[in-house]
Amino acid sequence: MLFNSIAFGIFLPIVFLLYWAISKNVKTQNVFLLAASYFFYGWWDWRYLSLVLLCSITNYLAGVLMMRVNEDSGNAQKRRRLILTVCCLVSFGVLGVFKYYDFFVTSFVDAFSMLGIHLQANTLHLILPVGISFYTFHTLSYTIDVYRKKFEPTRDVVSFFLFVSIFPLAMAGPIERATNLLPQIYKRRTFDYALAVDGMRQILWGLFKKVVIADNCATIANEIFNNSGIYSGSTLLLGAIFFTFQIYGDFSGYSDMALGIGKLLGFKFLQNFRFPYFSRDIAEFWRRWHISLNTWFRDYLYIPLGGSRGTKWQVVRNTFIIFLVSGFWHGANWTFVCWGAYHAILFLPVILLGKNRKYTDTVAEGKVLPSLKEICQMVLTFGLVVFGWILFRAENMAHAWGYISGIFSSSIFSMPTGLGSGKPVFLICAFMLVEWFGRENQYAIEKLNFAKKKYFRWAIYCAIIYLICSSGGEEQEFIYFQF
């Protein structure tokens, strides 16, 4: 069930009304929400609910078993580590089989083919379960935190199972932390008018990003990427820029909708995007893009590896590991690995010079316009990110290479072709303007400070709805569903 589908448009109001109508106690709320979440996930393919259940049971049992380990016994730490290892093996095993098995087999066969040894590839051709990377990481954060004694394991099956599968987050995150979400699940939620209104506003903005920005950009980006051989360098560059806005509108739009739906149900989820295209360097970009995944890797991979402490060689190694794994998390394709490596290369100078936390504030905070220096920094960072997205979007490395070589040809100086009307360009400009003025908020239209009167705000909402209904591009699935 897509957030931008009619089915979800029917599902959400029903769940919302029933949820608050039967909201007598926390148990009823959680049981109802769990049922709704399974229905939501099962709507896509009910058979894959078994994987969600397997993931939930494994991690729940791991928590309970770790709780039962007698801390006074001499080998308590070893036993806890064993439980964590088994739990990780099961979780990553499922992920590996469904997401990476075919990739490893074909890569293995290809590698041997280069040596002149021809092997038979026995691939499984399994359908990738939607959201498997998200709920696997989401759940493992709980088990690792329990292992690190940052968090008391739960005995409440319903609460834990709800934590794993809660429907706004089930398909494409944000990857929540048990420390943030489970305490909210334990407590009875009471209806908060202001929070619900804020949620509706965020859903509206998320839908706008997805339907108006991402889907319109997708039409052009798909055309150019799918026929990259016939287009000029300037058009290819423009195609990459359109994809840059497509992926941002698509993924941050989904995250906004997820956060908004959470607010309607009385939850406050972690922010996943903070205007990443207004970043002044690549480190700032990574603090603002897919925040929940990046902090996950930071906390559970980068820091345990030593982080930015240790020798320069260790810092380089750790940076590459985190970016390569992050790239690989996105999909079983060398393009994603190269995308990760590309960003690692961009990130290295910043981290080696110790300037990775230089820009932790918002650009031009409290000002209307940025300085010339900030503009140059943002344009440069944006340009570097655009080139990274070419690797991300390409079908394979040959396609990516052809695309990039196409850009760096003499035709880069020609007029771009195949854009049709200027509508998408106009929409992007208008969208970025709104984002710029709202960059100090959680999402761009969080505070409509200039619209004090209720009816003026309603007029703005009506205008956004009108744009969503009339300017939407061809309906596209969310990009991050495939991850």
Place this chain on the structure above:
Amino acid sequence: MKKFIINIFLFLLVSLMFAGSLEMVLRHIPNDYSYKKDYLDTHANEIETLVLGSSHAFFNIDPIYFSDNAFNVAHAAQPLNYDYAILKKYDEKLVNLKMVIIPFSYFSLWHQLAKDREARRIKNYILYYGIKNENDPIKSHFEVLCSNFENISRILSYFKGTNIQQTKLGWGTGYRIPNAPDLETLGKNAALRHTKDIYSPENQKLCADNVAFLDSIIHICQRHNAEVLLLTTPHYKTYREHVNKEQLNAMIKTANEMADNHPNCTYMNLMEDSTFVSTDYCDADHLCEIGAKKLSLKLANDIKAQNLYKSGDCGSSSENRACWKNMCGSK
């Protein structure tokens, strides 16, 4: 909770009322589609020459230069399935039909509205012609859901009196001015936009469907004892230079096969006609007013000279046809 639900309800009510009012207003503003539909409803029985097709007919063929009762029922991006649907809808009323002109362009066989950037035009056929297809999206049943920024300009154009951009006989007046300085870029852009992967299974099926629609059009015309002229309109050299030769040859081959297989069908290829110079073009594949006049007069004279209306002094209709086909110089 109560306050929230009341506010949501009120907001939805206001939004729906606004959308409903806008829908009503938009549907009542006359447009090119409603005008042509009304014309066909009242004058179909008088029409002798009917021009179908896309913008290559809408802007390039002005029926005023035809000596008989002619009407241009083409619209921008109109594919063959809608040509067929319109012809079928007025089949019984077109009692005097003698000639149907269909532009047969580089992209015609691989063009459909559903997956085109012009998909928003589907709603015009549903709302104004009453032509519906099984897979029409829900949004195509409403003006407010389809036209994006055009809705605002449509309301403004109504007050300016420019909401109908065609003559009484259906010739599109939007492309009157020559645009020679941009012909270099425009030609390449248009050719690339019209180039398709003709070997993809999807496009092969689309091609077969479009051939079937064309076949059906010719059969309807045959019942009316009417001729069908497949016409490839003049294209500027920058367009021709950037077309895919395989796609172009496939299109020409199909047109010739149609002409060979149907006695009432002729193919005329003016794509490289050297009598059309840069000042005749509005862009690389559309003629401006001067060019449209030139083409329309040429067509009218050729039709008249060969007396294709099956009466007159040029001998039997089969002789006429042979003569006509020879003159058209199908390639």
